[in-house]
Amino acid sequence: MVFEGSSAAISHTGKVRSNNQDSGYSGANLFVVADGMGGHAGGDVASSIAIGRMEGLDHTYPSTDDAQAALQAAATTAAGDLIRAAKERPELAGLGTTLSAIIMVDDYAVIGHIGDSRIYLYRDDELTQITADHTFVQRLVDSGRITLEEARYHPRRSVLMRVLSDMDIAPDLDMFVMPTLPGDRWLLCSDGLSGVVDEAHIAKAMRVGLPPGRTADNLLKQALDGGAPDNVTVVIVDVGGAHPLSSGTATIVGAAATPSDIPVPAPAPRPSLTGWLHPVRQAANEPTHFEPAAAYLDELIEEDQRRGRRRRIGWIAALLAGLLLLAGAGWLGYQWTQTRYYVGADEDSVVIFRGVQQSLGPISLSTEVEDTGILLADLAPYQRSSVERTINARSLADAQAITERLAANAHAPLPDITPTPTPTPTGTGEPTP
CATH class of the missing domain: 3.60.40.10 (PPM-type phosphatase domain)
Known part of the structure; x- marks a missing residue:
């Protein structure tokens, strides 16, 4: 067919x-x-x-x-x-x-x-x-x-x-x-x-x-x-x-x-083993x-193994360099956080903290610097709410100034706003018209 x-x-x-x-x-x-x-x-x-x-x-x-x-x-x-x-x-x-x-x-x-x-x-x-x-x-x-x-x-x-x-x-x-x-x-x-x-x-x-x-x-x-x-x-x-x-x-x-009877030109030089293993752009x-031949293949296999090892080493080096960059950036970022301060609260008192109010997983980015001893219970409601939400400070001195103002107001007597009762007149006991 x-x-x-x-x-x-x-x-x-x-x-x-x-x-x-x-x-x-x-x-x-x-x-x-x-x-x-x-x-x-x-x-x-x-x-x-x-x-x-x-x-x-x-x-x-x-x-x-x-x-x-x-x-x-x-x-x-x-x-x-x-x-x-x-x-x-x-x-x-x-x-x-x-x-x-x-x-x-x-x-x-x-x-x-x-x-x-x-x-x-x-x-x-x-x-x-x-x-x-x-x-x-x-x-x-x-x-x-x-x-x-x-x-x-x-x-x-x-x-x-x-x-x-x-x-x-x-x-x-x-x-x-x-x-x-x-x-x-x-x-x-x-x-x-x-x-x-x-x-x-x-x-x-x-x-x-x-x-x-x-x-x-x-x-x-x-x-x-x-x-x-x-x-x-x-x-x-x-x-x-x-x-x-x-x-x-x-x-x-x-x-x-x-046509097959074309004169055959002189051949180009045959590449040596070195040229095969390390080629340049061919003419x-x-x-x-x-x-x-078999001997060349053995060398090619060995060379490929070397290339594989170099490639793996390059990947590992690049990975390590990336990890080091990430670690360096993380360290610099952490160091910056340690230049920050804020006023916050623990269970019952006002505390000065160094760092920022965040965490990276289980790692807290703040540490306690000073427990001021000011009780939250002694603060006015609006002051206590501000402390619990945290108050940012520009420096440790600024944080201490904030707590001093809180301390000054913590023990001040509250104004007496109880209404005064109207006196009852003496005599017949009847209300005065």
Whole structure:
């Protein structure tokens, strides 16, 4: 059965690099993205070789098992081609490429993947990453040592753990089969897109529902607007749905679309171990991916452990500094309160306090300075009420002056306001008219 759907492929050098090492393929049943590595020429050659071997898979298959077997065999053959290319051209030593491919078989997508290019599925208004990056940083994410957000900016995010290269005759691809439905939209892309445009914006572009070609253009524009430090390749595949079946021949983009007999320029110097462990901004013609040997990985792991320790120390130092600032501010605030005074009351007498009339939980911000001995019972009602509500003072001397005035009034005799009785006249005992 022929796959029914529409697709588009697009590739761009980006804003920093001087050549395009990506390749992409969009055909009748086969869809591929390959991101080359290995210097100015090696990446071009590697991704072109991979696409060249994959092209022959673009036909119908009786079963998904047959498609899987064909995909694995083509990847193994491509690895052999890379090994021969490196032997024939020593300047290409170390070349390699990522490979993410889909073969549509009836209602199923047969997927093969190695490296850090990605395959996404947009279904029911949700974008899902289908493939897992074969990178050093992804291992850190999987082990819970860093978050996905930290992985986006990790200095080792381009170190590949698995790749199609001239160092492995039997590449270990992730191979699996997924059912696909009418209305599904599949996205294959190099990290030039996924490393710049986050999933929320990719999903937003998918949600608009434009045809694959216009959607791919939209995603490319977002990558370019974000700086596009690497090559950007996008392949979009719609399953059934609103867009009609594309007609014509397969579309090949990127390095694989150029003639293969172009003279190979002198390679850029390969980065040393020191450069890998302490990278600076890469030149436009230097590789963005590395496949380190075991010794390099050991050092990368040790370095990441050191980074983790430094990060923890930094967090602890920042926490301690924050606590010290809070403690210092609290101490200064407390010291200020101890310059304040007020007149208040204890159970039965007038007392001078130092501090303010508040508490911080169980901690009182005032202390008793002097019990004046003036009894509350000896005060007039309005004076007693004022003392119980507390009377603020500017200083200890001011507080003492307030209590002296209270003491002066405390024992003063109250005015006699008892009414004088009217005298009764003597005589007949009758009231005087």
